[in-house]
Amino acid sequence: MSDIILKAENISKQYRLGTVGSGTLRDDFKRSWAKLRGKEDPFLKVGAVNDRSQKSTEDYVWALCDINFEVKQGEVLGIIGKNGAGKSTLLKILSRVTAPTTGVIKSRGRIASLLEVGTGFHHELTGRENIYLNGAILGMTKAEINSKLDEIIDFSGCERYIDTPTKRYSSGMTVRLAFAVAAHLEPEILVVDEVLAVGDAEFQKKAIGKMQDISQGEGRTVLFVSHNMASVKSLCTRGILLEQGNIKLEGETDTIVNDYLNLSSAEFDLKQRTERSGNGKIKINNAQFLNRSNKVVQVISSGDYLKMRVSFDVNEEDFEHLIFGFSISDVHGNLKAMTVTDEMALNINHLINRGYIDVEFSRLPLRGGSYNIQLVLSENNTSVKNHLDVIDNALNLKVLEGDFFRTGKINRRYNALVLDCNIV
Amino acid sequence: MAEHDEWLYEINSKQPLLAIDFKEIWRYRDLLLLFVRRDIISAYKQTILGPLWYLIQPLFTGVIFTLVFNNIASISTGGAPPFLFNLAGITMWSYFSQCLNNTSNTFASNAGLFAKVYFPRIISPMSQAISALFKLSIQLFIFTCFYIYFVLKGFAISPNYTLWFFPFLLLIVAILGLGTGMLISSLTTKYRDFRILIGFATTLLMYVSAVMYPISEVQNSKALSEYTWLIELNPIAILIEAFRYMTLQEGIFNWGLLGYCGVLSLVVFFMGLIVFNRTGRNFIDTI
Numbered sequence: 004m005s006d007i008i009l010k011a012e013n014i015s016k017q018y019r020l021g022t023v024g025s026g027t028l029r030d031d032f033k034r035s036w037a038k039l040r041g042k043e044d045p046f047l048k049v050g051a052v053n054d055r056s057q058k059s060t061e062d063y064v065w066a067l068c069d070i071n072f073e074v075k076q077g078e079v080l081g082i083i084g085k086n087g088a089g090k091s092t093l094l095k096i097l098s099r100v101t102a103p104t105t106g107v108i109k110s111r112g113r114i115a116s117l118l119e120v121g122t123g124f125h126h127e128l129t130g131r132e133n134i135y136l137n138g139a140i141l142g143m144t145k146a147e148i149n150s151k152l153d154e155i156i157d158f159s160g161c162e163r164y165i166d167t168p169t170k171r172y173s174s175g176m177t178v179r180l181a182f183a184v185a186a187h188l189e190p191e192i193l194v195v196d197e198v199l200a201v202g203d204a205e206f207q208k209k210a211i212g213k214m215q216d217i218s219q220g221e222g223r224t225v226l227f228v229s230h231n232m233a234s235v236k237s238l239c240t241r242g243i244l245l246e247q248g249n250i251k252l253e254g255e256t257d258t259i260v261n262d263y264l265n266l267s268s269a270e271f272d273l274k275q276r277t278e279r280s281g282n283g284k285i286k287i288n289n290a291q292f293l294n295r296s297n298k299v300v301q302v303i304s305s306g307d308y309l310k311m312r313v314s315f316d317v318n319e320e321d322f323e324h325l326i327f328g329f330s331i332s333d334v335h336g337n338l339k340a341m342t343v344t345d346e347m348a349l350n351i352n353h354l355i356n357r358g359y360i361d362v363e364f365s366r367l368p369l370r371g372g373s374y375n376i377q378l379v380l381s382e383n384n385t386s387v388k389n390h391l392d393v394i395d396n397a398l399n400l401k402v403l404e405g406d407f408f409r410t411g412k413i414n415r416r417y418n419a420l421v422l423d424c425n426i427v
Numbered sequence: 428m429a430e431h432d433e434w435l436y437e438i439n440s441k442q443p444l445l446a447i448d449f450k451e452i453w454r455y456r457d458l459l460l461l462f463v464r465r466d467i468i469s470a471y472k473q474t475i476l477g478p479l480w481y482l483i484q485p486l487f488t489g490v491i492f493t494l495v496f497n498n499i500a501s502i503s504t505g506g507a508p509p510f511l512f513n514l515a516g517i518t519m520w521s522y523f524s525q526c527l528n529n530t531s532n533t534f535a536s537n538a539g540l541f542a543k544v545y546f547p548r549i550i551s552p553m554s555q556a557i558s559a560l561f562k563l564s565i566q567l568f569i570f571t572c573f574y575i576y577f578v579l580k581g582f583a584i585s586p587n588y589t590l591w592f593f594p595f596l597l598l599i600v601a602i603l604g605l606g607t608g609m610l611i612s613s614l615t616t617k618y619r620d621f622r623i624l625i626g627f628a629t630t631l632l633m634y635v636s637a638v639m640y641p642i643s644e645v646q647n648s649k650a651l652s653e654y655t656w657l658i659e660l661n662p663i664a665i666l667i668e669a670f671r672y673m674t675l676q677e678g679i680f681n682w683g684l685l686g687y688c689g690v691l692s693l694v695v696f697f698m699g700l701i702v703f704n705r706t707g708r709n710f711i712d713t714i
Contacts, residue, residue: 018712028618095711099438099545102708108438114545122543127469136465139458140544168472 007111008224009074009097009192014106016067016092030062066092068248070106074192077222081239081256083229083263086278088245090228091196097226098194112191112224115141122181126170130161130180133169137184151187158209159183186213193217196228214238232260232335261334273397274316281390284319285355285380290398304405305414305421309367311398313378314359322391325352327360328379331400333372333418340368340420343385368423371404371416447700452547462554467561481565485521489514496639503644507584507675508577514570515674516638519667522563522597523604524629529555530608531625533703534616534710541711548707549700552609556601563597574674589680590673599685600666603692609699613706637664641671642679662688 019030067089074080084090095101097108098116123140124133134155138148148155156162159180161172169177195214211234217223229235235242235256242259244252252262274288293310294300303309311329330341342362344351354360376398380391404413407421414421471477489510496502497509504512530552534541537551578584614621635658637645645651645658658664665688668678 031617096438100542101711103438103440105440107440109434109436110438111435113435116544123540125465125469127472128465132465132468136461139455139461140540140546142455142546143457144454145457145461 006076007073008076009111009114010109011070011072011097012107012109014067014070014093014096014103014108015065016089016096016101017104018064018066020062020064065248067096067103070248070250072243072250072253074224074226077224078241079225079227079239081227081229081235081242081259082245083232083235083242083259084245084251087247089248090245093245094194094196094226094228110192113142114192114194115185115188115190116194116196124169124177124181127168129168130159130165130172131156133180134184137181138188141185141188142190143188147189155183155187158186158213182210186210186217190223192224192226194226194228211238232263236260236335273394276394276397279392279394280387281380281392283392284317284322284382285325285391286316286318287313287378287380287392287394287397288316289314290376290378292398292400302401302403303367304403305368305370306366306405306407306409309364311362311376312359313362315355315380317355322352322355322382324350324383325355325391326379326381326383326385327351327354328381328385329362330377330379331369332375332377334375336375337418339374339418343379345384366407366423367402367405368407368421369400369402370414370419370421371402372418374400374402374418376400447549447704448547452549455546455550458546459550459554459557462550463558463561466554466558478565481562482569485514485517485566485569488517492517492639502640504641505677506582507671507677508582511570511573511577511584512641512671512675512677513639514573515671516667518563518566518570519600519670520633520636520638520663521566522559523600523663523666524633525559525562526556526601526604527608527611527629528625529559530605531611531615531622533608533612534706535612535622538711541707549703552605552612552703555608556605560597560601570674584675586674587672587676589669592685593670593673596666596669596673596685599689599692600663602696603662603666603688606692606696606699609703610695613699613702613710616706616710632663635664636661637667641677642668662691 070089070093082090082093092101094116096103098114100116123137125136128136131152134152135145135148139145156165159176159182161176161180161183164172164176169180172180214225214227215238217225225238227235227239239256241254242256243250244259244263252259273290274286290311290313292300292303293312294303295308295310297310300309313327313329326343326345328341328343331339333339351360375396377393377395378397379385379393381393382389382391404416406412407414407423471480474480476483492513493510496513497504533548533551533555541548574584611621611625615625637658642658642664645655665679665681665684669680669685671678672680
């Protein structure tokens with residue numbers, strides 16, 4: 004098919020672990036020696052699979068391993084995966100910041116990347132001068148920028164400051180200006196990485212709108228990398244799920260996103276969980292759902308009795324007033340409900356010493372659906388520096404439609420709460 | 428599926444030795460000019476004296492050199508006024524050292540930029556050589572002013588016919604500075620040792636480059652006769668001498684030696700270019 008605009012064949016990327024030192028010098032010599040004798044690079048044969056949490060005995064690691072894919076003209080391809088799955092490495096190779104260790108990427112169009120907006124901004128130059136500089140760095144000619152200057156300034160909403168050095172700008176304004184330049188690029192292929200995470204709500208809306216215009220209205224090809232599944236779902240037509248440097252799944256956005264979310268909530272072994280924050284004075288080591296007879300359950304019906312038991316390892320005893328909280332989100336990461344013990348004026352220190360906390364629902368107020376639960380343990384207040392242990396997606400709860408109001412009627416399935424209230 | 432070979436470009440793990448896409452560099456010519464503008468504008472922003480610093484630096488160096496080398500160490504500068512003699516040396520030397528230093532820092536100082544976007548990396552050292560040209564022209568202007576001043580004071584100095592070669596002389600200096608700088612810049616990305624080395628190496632190099640003394644002085648000196656070749660074959664010394672011969676009639680001007688400089692510069696430049704291109708592809712992984 005001739006409408007394939009980008010094609011990646013056997014892309015791999017190898018990285019060396021550890022620091023640069025005499026070891027790297029020795030390897031460099033070995034490598035050049037092999038090259039001089041016309042042999043293959045000896046270090047291409049070694050290298051472990053890229054699993055960040057496992058201790059490795061090898062010095063080399065494959066960040067990407069034999070990646071093959073094609074992108075069609077006008078397609079918006081979402082690339083998702085956990086931290087360290089190889090997304091950014093792939094984008095770096097695509098935007099020619101670094102070269103692949105093996106493989107070829109063929110492209111029919113110019114690629115411009117928005118790996119991070121505001122690249123090349125010089126804080127001593129004025130906004131206007133930076134538009135020219137940034138535009139040229141991103142591959143525009145002076146004439147192109149001239150013709151779009153008014154549009155760019157208008158989009159950024161920084162007209163008043165346009166002749167002021169950017170070092171006087173607020174960080175939000177810098178980002179607005181930078182995104183405005185980038186959004187007016189006209190490459191055949193645009194590579195976007197998480198830019199939507201910046202700016203205020205109004206600007207984010209503007210930015211997503213512009214992205215949609217670019218992809219739908221103008222038929223441009225976009226490669227989009229994000230952790231925000233909602234925007235991936237709304238923008239992308241197709242997706243690639245990366246896992247440890249390999250393509251795990253390729254296809255419809257919905258299937259990819261669902262697979263990814265299951266992937267991230269599938270790890271229930273909280274003791275081994277490395278994606279957590281907090282100072283670790285107390286660590287959550289287990290969490291499970293129990294029914295009325297203390298049997299572990301995975302699936303529960305709406306309106307049924309449910310007990311969530313969260314157990315801890317106490318590493319340091321000298322804590323003050325403890326706070327426990329949990330929040331319930333749907334699988335897209337939208338917050339649905341939360342409860343924190345300080346609002347209830349509860350002292351839970353003795354519960355921690357017991358080793359576990361039970362959260363009891365006599366009637367579970369969730370409608371049918373799938374929910375992820377975040378657990379938070381904190382000291383005195385819930386500011387980040389006082390966090391003891393915070394685990395996102397600690398648990399996944401599957402709820403079946405049930406009879407919450409005990410009326411014999413099954414309530415509707417929807418990722419939301421059932422509110423118990425009086426209608427008078 | 429039939430393979431159409433109509434790809435715009437390929438990103439390949441392998442690359443020919445000297446892959447320079449001139450068409451691409453031409454497409455980025457606006458960026459080159461903007462970089463030059465940025466360097467010039469931002470160099471002395473928020474200073475009171477501004478571009479005057481370009482005047483002050485060589486002037487004071489010239490005065491100190493004259494005091495130390497001519498008045499205290501009494502090095503002969505032939506018929507030329509010592510201050511002008513030193514100024515000529517400093518002007519050429521500072522152009523070379525600026526090209527060298529700025530280029531050798533290319534990867535380190537642009538790491539943030541290179542890590543994010545692609546453009547032909549060669550644009551960066553090219554812009555350095557051009558913005559250094561701006562500084563050079565200011566220094567040449569001072570040189571001319573003092574030249575006229577000394578002529579009016581009655582010194583018998585006059586430029587000679589070889590002055591037509593001056594632009595080519597500059598080109599050789601620029602190419603030599605760029606080439607050496609590119610070689611070093613590639614080494615510094617992985618092994619920072621070179622960054623420390625280059626700092627004092629350039630200072631040392633200045634002393635063997637006939638900046639504040641004529642080559643003839645070294646040749647006449649008995650004590651140094653074993654090391655004369657070090658200066659005689661030093662391309663920068665030859666180029667500085669040639670510049671002084673053009674303007675002050677003092678020094679050695681030899682087409683053979685200049686030819687040697689030209690060839691050497693080209694060799695260094697292309698070696699630098701090859702290494703620079705190779706490094707540019709992957710340096711972000713090692714810096």
